[in-house]
Amino acid sequence: MCGIVGLFLKDRDLEPQLGALLSGMLVTMTDRGPDSAGIAIYGTxxxxxxxxxxxxxxxxxxxxxxxxxxxxxxxxxxxxxxxxxxxxxxxxxxxxxxxxxxxxxxxxxxxxxxxxAVEIFKEVGLPKDVIARFEIAKMTGSHGIGHTRMATESAVTTMGAHPFSTGADQCLVHNGSLSNHNGLRRVLRQKGMTFETENDTEVAAAYLTAEMAEGKNLGEALDGALDDLDGFFTFVVGTKSGFGVLRDPIACKPAVMAETDQYVAFGSEYRALANLPGIETARVWEPEPATVYFWEH
Amino acid sequence: MPVIDLATTPLRELNQALHDAAAPGHNDTEFEVINPKGAHAVAVGVSAPVTVEVKGSVGYYCGGMNEQASITVHGSAGPGVAENMMSGTVVIKGDASQYAGATGRGGLLVIEGNAASRCGISMKGINIVVRGNIGHMSAFMAQSGNLVVLGDAGEALGDSLYEARLFVRGAVKSLGADCIAKEMRPEHLELLEGLLAEAGITDARPEEFTRYGSARTLYNFNIDNADAY
Structure with missing residues (x-):
């Protein structure tokens, strides 16, 4: 399983609440991933x-x-x-x-x-405990992503928790599992990427970092991921100025998004979005499979 | 009319109250559910002719295994809405996520918005009417029943189809293996007219739809068994 949340603020007045809003979203995703939790917050x-x-x-x-x-x-x-x-x-x-x-x-x-801009905090334990330990609810920022983990492809450790960051101000959270990560890790090592874990998601993060290092923007790098990554995935990716969303073509991992004049939000389920301000009148939709979405400040 | 607030009432109490409605001595026939906030398994396994009005969006498996009840969601539904429905009606005023109406054996599922991937997968007698579009792999291995789509259908519609009938008014991105367009005969127009009326749709005419069905080359179709579907 695993749960993903993401929040990209358009309205700067909400920035002092970013940590609190993301914390609430993450805790609702506890039963999708009680093993460990992590969050990346982008400040000024x-x-x-x-x-x-x-x-x-x-x-x-x-x-x-x-x-x-x-x-x-x-x-x-x-x-x-x-x-x-x-x-x-x-x-x-x-x-x-x-x-x-x-x-x-x-x-x-x-x-x-x-x-x-980015600060990343992740640990083993229930999301509510991880949130409290790092005082995430007090954090301010322009956008952030979070993850609750139910481990499949590697051990339940701090380093196996998401988000994974493999490039400056870049990070990625993942719901799913990749089947060609070992082969792709070898290719990326040859290109000079280094890896901290045997985790499949770290390979996806490093793949995007390597593609962007060759001059692609986030949208182009995500497009490439559709061809080069094999497996199940819903990704939310953070960069210094924005965030992106991509689902694999089969799209069996759930995803729902909401947009208002104040923010763009992502959740594995609607439950994660249900307490956001103005959700009653937000545009809520399920992102299409194999379609790149990204927003930038 | 009982109003059940899911912000303060555990889900099991709601579903127990709905299950109890079938027992002798229980007279409540109309229920309202407020503050669902994406909760899973809302109004699952109801087996009495009650009405349930859900004010807000629900998560996984709303209305699953429904028998006789009329359930309306004034919002959107998560994956697996009305999964394995037996009879009754489930109406979603917003969108439905993946595998809406999966394996349903009877009753009517109406989705007034869009349905995502795998709508009606393995359907076995349910009728599904979608006002908007449906996603990829819809009606995969659908065995019987009718899927009516006023909008467009995604890739691989009706892959490995058995004897379910698919009616699509808009464009079909691609047909799955062994699914073909078929002639709309008078009995199909009549069937579709009835389904549209039952779903409360008055702005679409049966003649605007194309019928899709099985080419019957993938499975061992035998005309002598046609009555079984």
């Missing part, structure tokens, strides 16, 4: 700054010294904000490669996502 980028979200299984040991440990690589720009098992490192954008290299040399710390 700060001029010249980037963010790296990291996770540690031993946060008490690793995070207190992190700022000092990254001082040299970040030119003194790294500021660490700890949230439970995750920490968001804000730093000068130009220092990202050096800091990533430094992080790669540390033990007990893993990168969840990198970008100017």
């Amino acid at each position: 980028p700060a001029e010249g700054k980037a963010k790296i979200t990291v996770q540690s299984p031993e946060p008490e040991a690793v995070f207190p010294g992190l700022e000092a440990a990254l001082a040299e690589a970040s030119g003194g720009s790294a500021a660490v904000a700890v949230k439970s098992t995750h920490a968001v490192i804000t730093l000068d954008a130009g220092k990202v490669p050096a800091v990533r290299a430094a992080l790669a040399g540390m033990s007990g710390i893993r990168v969840m996502g990198v970008g100017e």
Whole structure:
């Protein structure tokens, strides 16, 4: 199964409520995926700054010294904000490669996502507990996506939870299972992509990242996915400025969308959308199979 | 008339009240359900001639296995609406998600909006009338009954069809294996006129539809068994 939610705000007045709205949507999808949950929220980028979200299984040991440990690589720009098992490192954008290299040399710390706008939080456990642990309901932002996981293709671990981020400000959540992910992972490794897990969804995320690195926009990359990915999928993809939706041609994984003047919302089921403001008068529809949808700010 | 608020009443209480309506000594025949908010399995397994008005959208399997009841959803329905319906009527004022009316054995399912993929899959006697369009693989392996579509049909309509009759007013994107267009004979026009009337549709004429059915090359059709459908 698995549950997916996504919310793209058109009305900036709703931005302070993004975390609260997405949290409510995610919790309604608990019975589609009680194993683990994750959320990616896109905030307003700060001029010249980037963010790296990291996770540690031993946060008490690793995070207190992190700022000092990254001082040299970040030119003194790294500021660490700890949230439970995750920490968001804000730093000068130009220092990202050096800091990533430094992080790669540390033990007990893993990168969840990198970008100017995105922060990613995911953990094993019930969605309501994951939401509370990272105080998602207090977060503000322009758009976000979330996932509740019922695992099929790989183990129930933090790293196997969604969203998967394989490129700057890119992330993907998935309901379904891919059958050609092993072969595609080999091809993508040859192109220089790196993988953290044996998970099928990470391959889909890396595929889109690789396609966009070759100059495609999100819509073109999603179009390519229809030919190159084999299996069942409903994807919701986040980028710095927008989000996209794609269902495989068979489309047996459910999906429903709603649009008002204030937002575009996605849910695996209508239940996830039922408490959004103005849903009574929203345009609600089921996205067509094999059809790319995307919205940008 | 009992009004059941799903914001405060567990779903099982609603369905139990509807099941109890068939028992002696229960006189309620009209029920209203408010705040469904996409709940699953609303009004499933009803087996009494009651009316159920659902004010809002429902999730999976609304009206499943219905027998005799008239269920109206003033909103949209999730996957599997009226699945395996036996008799009675289910009306969806909005859209229906995938496999609407799947395996239905009788009764009438009316979808006033669009139906998604696999509408009427494996239908076995149910009548389905869709005012809008239907998605791909609709009426897959449909055995008997009638599927009427005022709009367009998606890819692979009627794939591996048995003896269900399909009537489509709009365009068909493609026909599935062993599904072909057939002549509209007087008995089909008469049948369709009755189905449209039963569904409350007054702005479509039977002559505007094309009939599709099985070419009977995929399965072992024997004319001596025609009465069985």
